[in-house]
Amino acid sequence: MGAQVITVTSGKGGVGKTTVTANVGMALAMAGKKVVCIDADIGLRNLDVVLGLENRIVYDIVHVVEGRCRTRQALIRDKRVPDLYLMPAAQSRDKSAVKPEDMVRICEELRPEFDYILIDSAAGIEEGFRTALAPADLILLVTNPEVAAVRDADRVVGLVEAMGKPTPKLIVNRLKPDMVRRGDMLDTSDVLEILAIELLGVIPEDEQVIVATNRGTPVVLEERSPAGQAFRAIARRLMGETVPLFLSEDGQGVLGWLRRLVRSGGGR
Amino acid sequence: MSWLDRLRGQPSPRETAKQRLQVILVHDRSDLSPGLLEVIKDEIIAVLSRHVPIIAEEVRVTVTQDARECRLVADIPLGNRHGRS
DSSP states (O other): OOOEEEEEEOSSTTSSHHHHHHHHHHHHHHTTOOEEEEEOOTTSOOHHHHHTOGGGOSOOHHHHHTTSSOGGGGOEEETTSTTEEEEOOOSSSOGGGSOHHHHHHHHHHHGGGOSEEEEEOOSSSSHHHHHHHTTOSEEEEEEOSSHHHHHHHHHHHHHHHHTTOOOOEEEEEEEOHHHHHTTOSOOHHHHHHHHOSOEEEEEEOOTHHHHHHHHTOOGGGOTTOHHHHHHHHHHHHHTTOOOOOOOOTTOSHHHHHHHHHHHHHHHO | OOHHHHHTTOOOHHHHHHHHHHHHHHHHHHTOOHHHHHHHHHHHHHHHHTTSOBOGGGOEEEEEEETTEEEEEEEOOBOOSSSOO
16 A cells, blocks of 8 residues: 555656646645655656756755665655655766666655655656656546647557556646637647546636745645636645636636626526 | 637647647557558558559548557548549
């Protein structure tokens, strides 16, 4: 038993893997779960910065793999929530420094102590991708509603299935409801129809994410942020709750409610 | 998308994106390029023509998909012995 290992991946880079890992990890911890986030993007570490923990790194995952510290020593505890830990990547090494079997071993060691282990995968489909996927019980595939990102996501679905891993669950990140309404952007339903995998969540484009990343305080800590709400909903779904999907084309809050009211009135 | 484009009956960028993705993914998933499909079509025509009369110019070889399953579909109209082909 022990922790569920969840690997966050994508095909294309820059679609928000690290943001998803940090926020979903923190949301699970806010809900009282014991969580460790592992940065598997060796050489291009970022999860520490998004979580705002970059100044506290002493040891990293490569030190663990090379036996230069104990696994526990490479874990940084986030003081904002009860039970969130980060295992940072090494910045000065390359992807070959951690092999798939190393990742499996680290996860096996951490499993008994945690409820969730989240792995932030490197972009692309090379060595680092296989390392991040090796211990996964569940794979979250992040994409943006645009042609290149969806195409690359489809490639990942095929590769994951070829590896004999469970079919990934989809997270559509940075959806702009206004653009969808104008017919200028792919909607979640389009992406789902094309990829034909299960949807776990939709995160609306939200400027607060950039503000949060600048500060090093994940947006999920902002009560009112639409993206933060979407991340909390994803965490609850991972914990087995049924939470309605953020599919509303009108956004949340009072404005969205008013829009829906006006539209339903006008339709009759 | 502007109202003028809409008035002209232009497909929306959303529709265009979806259609482009569908075409791209048929080829990505099956690893069959449009050029290779032409080659396959010509060879099917050559083989079948030895046994039955077919209407070569109406033969269609396409890849279809249902969820994540791809299928190579050949539509081969038969000519009749006396008249066409």
